[in-house]
Amino acid sequence: MSEVKSTKRGRIAAAVGTSLVVSALSLGLGAAPASAAGASAKSVCSGSASGALLKWGPVSKQCSYTSPASGWKGKLKVSWKVQESTNQYACVQARMGKAKHPDKWQSVGCGQSGSGSVKWPANSASNLEVRAQARPNSPLVNVDYSI
Missing domain, CATH: 2.60.120 (Jelly Rolls)
Structure with missing residues (x-):
């Protein structure tokens, strides 16, 4: 059961990270x-x-x-x-x-x-x-x- 929670947390963290990167790039904040x-x-x-x-x-x-x-x-x-x-x-x-x-x-x-x-x-x-x-x-x- 704890492996399932860990996998869900990992997916959520990856989704949030991807969202932040896409938002930053759309605002022109990329290098x-x-x-x-x-x-x-x-x-x-x-x-x-x-x-x-x-x-x-x-x-x-x-x-x-x-x-x-x-x-x-x-x-x-x-x-x-x-x-x-x-x-x-x-x-x-x-x-x-x-x-x-x-x-x-x-x-x-x-x-x-x-x-x-x-x-x-x-x-x-x-x-x-x-x-x-x-x-x-x-x-x-x-x-x-x-x-």
């Missing part, structure tokens, strides 16, 4: 990749985007959140950088991609790294959308970004 731009304890979410020479690459949608209802200043800071040890040069744009009527693309800089603010109204659920474009000295570009 960011070491190469992510501005990777630090303050990074809420990170992702990557790529692009070709003078062509915008696919839209990266790895960060989704709801902004606070009050006390929010209406902007989200996005930091980014190209892959380390490369001579890549990129232009990066970001926006809050709401389900209906996504915002206009906003530049967050050109070069090998940069940061910028994206408008994000209070109390709205949105995906941060990021895209990159390679510039003349590199045919392709890969950038890592974080918020």
